[in-house]
Amino acid sequence: MPPEEQKIETYNQNFLIDNKKIIVVSAAVILFVVLSYQFFFSAPSKFPTGQIYDLKAGQTLSIVSNNFIQKDIIKSNFWFKSFVYVFTLGKATMIEGDYALFKKQSVVSLAWRVTHGLLDIVPIRITIPEGYNSFEIADILANNFPSFDKKIFLNLVQSEKLEGYLFPDTYFIMPNMKEAEIIKMMTDNFKRKIVEFETLIKKFGKSESDVIKMASIIEEEGRTTETREIIAGILWKRLLVKMPLQVDSSFKYINGKTTETLTADDLKIDSPYNSYTNRGLPPTAISNPGLEAIKATINPIKTPYFYFLSDKDGNMHYAVTFDEHIANKLKYLK
Numbered sequence: 001m002p003p004e005e006q007k008i009e010t011y012n013q014n015f016l017i018d019n020k021k022i023i024v025v026s027a028a029v030i031l032f033v034v035l036s037y038q039f040f041f042s043a044p045s046k047f048p049t050g051q052i053y054d055l056k057a058g059q060t061l062s063i064v065s066n067n068f069i070q071k072d073i074i075k076s077n078f079w080f081k082s083f084v085y086v087f088t089l090g091k092a093t094m095i096e097g098d099y100a101l102f103k104k105q106s107v108v109s110l111a112w113r114v115t116h117g118l119l120d121i122v123p124i125r126i127t128i129p130e131g132y133n134s135f136e137i138a139d140i141l142a143n144n145f146p147s148f149d150k151k152i153f154l155n156l157v158q159s160e161k162l163e164g165y166l167f168p169d170t171y172f173i174m175p176n177m178k179e180a181e182i183i184k185m186m187t188d189n190f191k192r193k194i195v196e197f198e199t200l201i202k203k204f205g206k207s208e209s210d211v212i213k214m215a216s217i218i219e220e221e222g223r224t225t226e227t228r229e230i231i232a233g234i235l236w237k238r239l240l241v242k243m244p245l246q247v248d249s250s251f252k253y254i255n256g257k258t259t260e261t262l263t264a265d266d267l268k269i270d271s272p273y274n275s276y277t278n279r280g281l282p283p284t285a286i287s288n289p290g291l292e293a294i295k296a297t298i299n300p301i302k303t304p305y306f307y308f309l310s311d312k313d314g315n316m317h318y319a320v321t322f323d324e325h326i327a328n329k330l331k332y333l334k
Contacts, residue, residue, distance in 0.1 A: 041079060043104035046072040050102060050146045052121075052176045055114060057096040064094060064114065074107045083111035098176035123172035128186070130168040130290035131219040133253055134158075137166055137288070141182065145175055153179040164212040164285025165190045197294055204298040211297055216285035219293035220249035221308075227316045228296035234305050234318075242279055243306070250275040253286040259310075309333065 048071055055064060065081055068074040084092055095117035102120065105113075112118070124144055128137055134157040138150040156179060157163055166183065167190035173182060194208070201211050214235060222228035238245055248259040254271050267276045272283050289297075305318040307325035311332040319325040 041106050041108060042075070043106060044072040044075050047104045048072060048101055048146070049104060050175075052147050053099045053101060054176075055094060055096050055099060059094070059096075061092045061094065068110070073101065074110060076107060080107050080111055083108055084115055087112055087115040100175055121174055121176055123174050125170060126173050127170045128166070128168045128288070130293065131216075131287045132168060133287045134163050134166060135256075141173075145173070147175070149179055153183070156180055156183055161284050162187060164216050164288055166288045167193055168288050168290050193291060194294075197291075197298070200298050206298070210281055211294065212289065213281040213285045215289035215294045215297040216287040217245070217247050217249055217282075218297050219287050219289040220252065221247055221310075222293075222296070222316075223310075223314060225292065225296060226301070228293060229299055229301040230303055230305070230316070230318070231308055232297050233300035233302050234308055236300055238306065239280065244277070244279050245275040245281070247275045250282060250286055253282075 053067075053071070053073065059067075061081055061084055065074070065077045068080060069077060074080045081092075084094065094114045097117060097119045098121060099113060099118075100120045100122070113120070126140065126144060128140065132140075134154055138148075138153050141148045141153065142150050157166070162183060166186040169186075169189055171182075171185060171189075173185070177185075198208075201208055204211070206214075214232065217235065218228050218232050222231045235245055235247070248262055250273050251257045251262055251266055251269075254269060254273050255266065257266060267274070270277075272278060273286065275282065303318065304320050307319040307322065307328075309317055309325070309328055309332065311317060315332075317328045317332055319328055
């Protein structure tokens with residue numbers, strides 16, 4: 001082979017070798033980057049999505065970094081600290097606040113957020129249906145806010161006797177709101193809504209407390225304006241003659257049961273909310289009524305009836321005597 005051709009062949013071989021080296025090195029670098037991201041930079045598989053991290057004033061970088069490790073927010077102390085130092089030019093300063101962890105984020109993103117105060121807190125739209133009691137409301141809130149504490153919420157409602165005053169409405173709730181703040185938002189809304197009824201309630205001659213208790217029952221027992229007003233007339237009349245209210249809806253508050261699932265033993269349960277064994281209104285409301293139920297409560301329709309029931313299709317049937325009521329049960333509920 002002529003010398004010139006040998007030179008070309010040698011050059012080609014060296015070029016191929018060099019290219020292979022470049023490819024191998026490049027692949028190795030890419031693999032290193034991918035593995036580094038996977039093992040150090042990416043979010044842990046158990047990242048607490050949906051929660052809030054409260055970065056308090058005075059917390060050091062080491063404390064925050066260790067907390068992030070313990071809570072599965074980051075994988076690497078070293079890289080988190082390193083990026084914080086880089087982003088703050090060595091000062092390692094972080095901004096206090098409630099940081100929303102709505103989605104998995106890399107250690108780089110988290111370091112950038114805490115050094116720039118990017119809380120990412122946005123309100124969540126929550127609708128509380130009319131007639132829901134505090135237990136049902138607590139379930140809705142717990143399903144939407146992982147940091148929400150049902151026990152604290154229910155203890156506050158019960159200790160302050162706020163059942164009936166958690167106004168059913170659509171709310172925009174910040175994920176970092178405390179249970180007491182949510183309760184205040186709902187009760188303040190009730191106070192605004194009830195203003196238009198204050199004069200009517202006073203004219204009706206019952207206390208606001210009694211009206212709300214009765215409205216919470218009316219909300220559960222009736223579905224239309226007419227049926228609610230008729231039922232209101234029946235129940236106020238039962239109170240007048242000192243007859244037990246005997247409404248099945250009270251058991252939903254006691255044990256979660258409805259008319260279809262109640263047993264004879266349920267009707268004997270020892271509870272101040274048992275409307276079969278106790279006379280008068282319950283100690284508190286049994287649900288949180290809407291404005292229509294409140295309006296019906298203070299606008300009862302007078303009838304000769306003492307009894308009522310709803311059939312399987314939701315139609316109401318009334319009776320004057322207990323015997324007529326039993327006949328209606330046999331006819332419409334069997």
